Amino acid sequence: MPWVLSNEQTQRDLERRFARDGVSFTDAGFCDSPEFLKQERRDARYLELYARYVEARTYDEAYLADAARKIAVVADTVRAAVQVDGRLGACVDASGMIGRMLDKLGVWNYVAKATLTIDFPETSGLSPRYFWAFDHGQFAAPHAVVIAPPYYVVDATVKYQPYDAGRDTLVPSIVLADTFQGAQWRPEDLANHDLLQEIRRRRHRFNEFLLRQNPGMASVLEQLPSRAVMHGQTRLKYAVVAVGGTVEPLEGITGYKPSGRTALTIFEQDVLPKLGLLESRSA
Incomplete structure (x- = not known):
């Protein structure tokens, strides 16, 4: 499958900027180069340019086929480790691990902080499950996934979140989406219902609230497209709100x-042997 988010004009514009x-932009993971980090110290949002570049680049078929194999192995290995561990809500840490493992393997990727709206099949009678950017309490991100061509969403922890009322049985064990549906985020995807009611009570518009409260998020939502994937009749909509990683x-x-x-350890003992790149080492 071709990478449909490739955009030659955006790629050229970003390359001119780098x-x-x-900043040299020839190798995956160049966001760790001293030159890139120097720019990032000057501009805290410079990493967003790397994310845009990963999405806009042109990839040949050979690269995408090789990357798909590596990504699938890494993501499922981390998923299995999280499952055995039993921790819920480990999306930020797990996605950070996946991103760094892919960097080691020379695979283009970035870690995205994203809202997630899960619409369950109508026949289930279940209301949607929201992971909001604006919600009660303190948290590092509403959810975290990896974007790594040819996969528009790599979500290794979607199953390992707090669910109730049978919702967990309708959620995939892992998301490796090599296709997606274009989607538009709505205020209901980003903010909890109480906050939205308060904004409406004050006769404010949500877009104005967003620009005032978090202009960086508003920019990312505009630059990096929201996307929806299907698991049977369950629909998962991701809206990228920030670029993260470790x-x-x-x-x-x-x-x-x-x-x-x-x-x-997981990378050396589990991932590399599965890829045929290293004999398994003992702990």
Whole structure:
């Protein structure tokens, strides 16, 4: 399948920007280069340019086929580790691991913080499940996924979130979406119902609230398209609200260790052998 988000004009524009800034853009993961990090210190939103570049690049069939295999192995391996560990809501940590593993493998990707709206089959009688950007409490992100061509969404933890009323049985164990439906985000996708009622009570428009409250989010929503994928009759809509990932390289990810195993251990003992790139090592 071709990567339908490729945009030659956007790619050229971004390459001119990177060249002007002294940033080499030839290799996947160039966002970790000293030149890129220098620009990021000047502009906290510079990483968004990398995300846009990953989506806009042109990829040949050979690359996409090789990347698809690597992504599938990495994502399912991390998914399995999260399942065994049993922690719910590990999307930020797990997606960060996946992104760093793909960087090691030379696979173009970025980690996206996203809202997620799950519409269940009408026959189920279940109301939608929302992961809002504007909600009660403190959290790193409403949800986190990886965008890695040829997959428009890589979601290894969608199953491992708090659900009730049988919703978990209608959610896929993993999302590896090589196709998607174009989707428009709605205020209901981004903010909890109480907040929306308060905004309406004050006769404000949500777009105005968004621009005032978080102009960076408004920009990302405009630059990186929302997308919906189907799992049977269940519809999952993702709206990218920020570009994230881990600051640490794979070797430095030690905060979340599924079942006591570091990201690097999982990569070396599970991922590389499955890809035929390294014999399995003992712990």
